Amino acid sequence: MDYKQQIAETIYSVLNEHLTLEDIYLLLEKPKHAEHGDVAFPAFQLAKVFRKNPAHIAQELAEDISSPLISKKQVVGPYINFFLNKESVSQGVLSEVVAEKGNYGHLSIGNGGNVPIDMSSPNIAKPMSMGHLRSTVIGNALSHILEKVDFKPIRINHLGDWGTQFGKLITAYKKWGNEEAVRAEPIKELLALYVKFHEVAENDPTLEDDGRLWFKKLEDGNEEAVELWKWFREESLKEFKKVYDRLNISFDSLSGEAFYNDKMDQVVDLLNEKELLTMDRGAYIVDLEKYDLNPALIKKSDGATLYMTRDLAAALYRKKNYDFAQSLYVVGQEQSNHFKQLIAVLKELGLDWSDDVHHIPFGLITKDGKKLSTRKGKVVLLEDVLNEASAQALKQIEDKNPNLPDKERVAEQVGVGAVVFHDLKNDRLNNFDFTIEEVVQFEGETGPYVQYTRARAMSILNKAGVTTVESANSLALTDDYSWEVVKLLHDYPHTIRRAYENFEPSIIAKHAITLAQAFNRFYANVRVLDAHPEKEARLALVSAVTDILKEDLRILGVESPDEM
RNA sequence: GUUUCGGUAGCUCAGCUGGAUAGAGCAUUCGCCUUCUAAGCGAACGGUCGGGGGUUCGAAUCCCUCCCGAAACGCCA
Numbered sequence: 001m002d003y004k005q006q007i008a009e010t011i012y013s014v015l016n017e018h019l020t021l022e023d024i025y026l027l028l029e030k031p032k033h034a035e036h037g038d039v040a041f042p043a044f045q046l047a048k049v050f051r052k053n054p055a056h057i058a059q060e061l062a063e064d065i066s067s068p069l070i071s072k073k074q075v076v077g078p079y080i081n082f083f084l085n086k087e088s089v090s091q092g093v094l095s096e097v098v099a100e101k102g103n104y105g106h107l108s109i110g111n112g113g114n115v116p117i118d119m120s121s122p123n124i125a126k127p128m129s130m131g132h133l134r135s136t137v138i139g140n141a142l143s144h145i146l147e148k149v150d151f152k153p154i155r156i157n158h159l160g161d162w163g164t165q166f167g168k169l170i171t172a173y174k175k176w177g178n179e180e181a182v183r184a185e186p187i188k189e190l191l192a193l194y195v196k197f198h199e200v201a202e203n204d205p206t207l208e209d210d211g212r213l214w215f216k217k218l219e220d221g222n223e224e225a226v227e228l229w230k231w232f233r234e235e236s237l238k239e240f241k242k243v244y245d246r247l248n249i250s251f252d253s254l255s256g257e258a259f260y261n262d263k264m265d266q267v268v269d270l271l272n273e274k275e276l277l278t279m280d281r282g283a284y285i286v287d288l289e290k291y292d293l294n295p296a297l298i299k300k301s302d303g304a305t306l307y308m309t310r311d312l313a314a315a316l317y318r319k320k321n322y323d324f325a326q327s328l329y330v331v332g333q334e335q336s337n338h339f340k341q342l343i344a345v346l347k348e349l350g351l352d353w354s355d356d357v358h359h360i361p362f363g364l365i366t367k368d369g370k371k372l373s374t375r376k377g378k379v380v381l382l383e384d385v386l387n388e389a390s391a392q393a394l395k396q397i398e399d400k401n402p403n404l405p406d407k408e409r410v411a412e413q414v415g416v417g418a419v420v421f422h423d424l425k426n427d428r429l430n431n432f433d434f435t436i437e438e439v440v441q442f443e444g445e446t447g448p449y450v451q452y453t454r455a456r457a458m459s460i461l462n463k464a465g466v467t468t469v470e471s472a473n474s475l476a477l478t479d480d481y482s483w484e485v486v487k488l489l490h491d492y493p494h495t496i497r498r499a500y501e502n503f504e505p506s507i508i509a510k511h512a513i514t515l516a517q518a519f520n521r522f523y524a525n526v527r528v529l530d531a532h533p534e535k536e537a538r539l540a541l542v543s544a545v546t547d548i549l550k551e552d553l554r555i556l557g558v559e560s561p562d563e564m
Numbered sequence: 565g566u567u568u569c570g571g572u573a574g575c576u577c578a579g580c581u582g583g584a585u586a587g588a589g590c591a592u593u594c595g596c597c598u599u600c601u602a603a604g605c606g607a608a609c610g611g612u613c614g615g616g617g618g619u620u621c622g623a624a625u626c627c628c629u630c631c632c633g634a635a636a637c638g639c640c641a
Contacts, residue, residue: 026581027583029580029583030580031584032579032584032585032586032587033584033585036584040583040584042583042584042622044583044621044622045621047621048621054621076584077584078583078584078621079583079584121641123641160641163640163641164640164641165640165641257641280638281638281639282639283638283639285638285639292567294637294638295638296638297638297639299639300638300639301639302639304639306638306639306640306641307640307641310641311641332635333568333569333635333636334635334636335636335641336568336569336635336636337567337568337636337637338636338641361569363569363570363634363635364634364635366634371635393603396603397603399603400601400602400603401601401603414603425577426576426577426578427577427578429569429570430570430576430577431569431570431634431635432576438575438576438590441589441590442603443589443590443603443604444588444589444590444603445576445577445578445588445589445590446589446603448603449589449603449604451603452601452603452604453603453604455601455603456600456601456604457600459600459601460600461600462600463600464600494580498580502580506578507580510578513588513589514588517588520604520605521605521606523600523604523605524596524604524605524606525605527599527600528600529599529600530599530600542600563601564601564603
């Protein structure tokens, strides 16, 4: 039930000769200040129509408008401010939330269409850094948002499991590596080898040649090379799984770059068929000048295929295999150009579904203002960050709630929650400079704040002897603190829609924080368990808030401990 | 140099399709635990919305221009 819509209809019944219903709906706004009511209609635009000053129009118009939904209207200058009927709105909103619980806010937009999401995509033999966290948690949150609007997400971990770096790695392993060390701590050891390769190669260029040679052997199916590659891949996946488990994330597909090795000739053939390939400086390219883009490189002058070729193969494969409604790529914004090219080439191929392919870019994480670089060993390891967060959460629990059962588990939920929430609370495209102090915070606009708010709400329900409220005789609430909460619950479907339309998890995170803040003010000012005519309705409000906060956090990929 | 993002309080950021006195959090100072978890609530402090033009009844928001920062810019992914 959309109350703004109802107000718009009421106004339309008086103004239908001058404005459309849609115009009116768009003009209606949410006042910034509570004394201006809940919905406001500015009369400026009518001034031209009626040739009168807007304040006068507002005055006259207000007299003609009435609805049981409006408890009070006030004309302030050119504005008509409407105050909604709190009893009936809270009754309506709460009965809906209490009945639907976490399902509240589900929208039928996607008709069950498939949406593959290219996300996470760490490189084999390299540790997951804070940079991978972004793609992983944004992709995961988007998958939940898509589900919420009736799409079927398909989470694809497009692993970086192919490329010249494996030639380098094999070279380094054969020169300096040892099996036990790799087995004991695979990623750490492989990374050390990789870093050493680049250090030594600075003074010894022949090493690069060895690297290229070994990659060539790998491509040609040389047994030793393939065995090492497989082993590195396996050991790496085991390590990644540990992190994904902590983040509570799973994938529907692990088809990485190597998966498309045998599918790239078809792409080249297809481009040839459509006469899109041209030779330039010894390389095959697709000219994209009419899109104002650099040409897309399909084949290097040595005949090797490229990133673009592989991504084209992947795009075609996904369309064929999933018949997707949309196809998303959660990849850093530094690759925006690449995806523009990818989409342009698909368009050149005459594929009308190229419009359904979307790059979802996100900002860069830096450390001390500089880009992280695996090659130079300059990384912030995700695992270290999660460990630190979890440890600090445990310390906090020992300090504030030492009798809490299952402390380690809750500490993990809170610590990891803090890290994930921090990554999602701001606009995807914002860059940020990493500091552990900022990421691992438990106060203010943080994940733990939302979790804590919900835990306190749960505690009220426990003391009332219920776990949830299904229905109540009356759900009418009239105080200002409840009202702010009710309005935020009412906004929820709209929030979900905006998050979907912008592919923007931070909209959900903002809602969680705002709702938690409103609830905490309610908590500080309104007694729930005391005898009161509205006690039942208040309990329902508390129950509704626990469900929606939990749902917000679930969408973001953050757990909700009942106690903390 | 070209293109794309960004510049809002000391710091980190909100500000939905232009609207009424520009909002949070952190930090600093102060107040609130004999009542539902103080990871909380309240108050104070803090702003030429990068500069300058323009459109509009109205601009942080739209257009132009300049300044500053980041990223991308054919044989890496």
